[in-house]
Amino acid sequence: MGLYMLLQPEEDAEAVVVEHAQGHPSLVVSSGDARLTVQIAGHEDGARLAIDFARQLATEATAFADRCEALTRLAPVDFEALTGIVGTTPDEVAEAVNR
Numbered sequence: 001m002g003l004y005m006l007l008q009p010e011e012d013a014e015a016v017v018v019e020h021a022q023g024h025p026s027l028v029v030s031s032g033d034a035r036l037t038v039q040i041a042g043h044e045d046g047a048r049l050a051i052d053f054a055r056q057l058a059t060e061a062t063a064f065a066d067r068c069e070a071l072t073r074l075a076p077v078d079f080e081a082l083t084g085i086v087g088t089t090p091d092e093v094a095e096a097v098n099r
Contacts (some may be wrong), residue, residue: 007031027054085086 007013015030021028027038040050071077 005034005036007034007036 007029009031011022012030015027015029018026018028024039029036029038037052040046068077
């Protein structure tokens with residue numbers, strides 16, 4: 001069984017690294033009452049997997065931030081209006097921004 005989480009950041013949203021015990025860091029992502037914690041798995045490849053995941057997460061989080069920023073350059077995000085004006089693909093938004 002899988003677990004699906006949807007987090008829509010609110011004003012109190014944050015992502016922090018904590019280390020309550022030396023050598024056991026955690027990445028904590030929270031918004032409101034929701035919290036997701038990422039830790040190193042307790043097996044031989046756990047640290048390598050955590051490193052790879054965190055680097056991928058950082059790359060994709062940057063891409064997400066860039067996309068959100070591009071959308072808000074036009075106006076406050078109004079998905080229905082945005083779709084009607086410029087479409088929904090990143091290229092269509094970039095083209096509209098560069099007019």
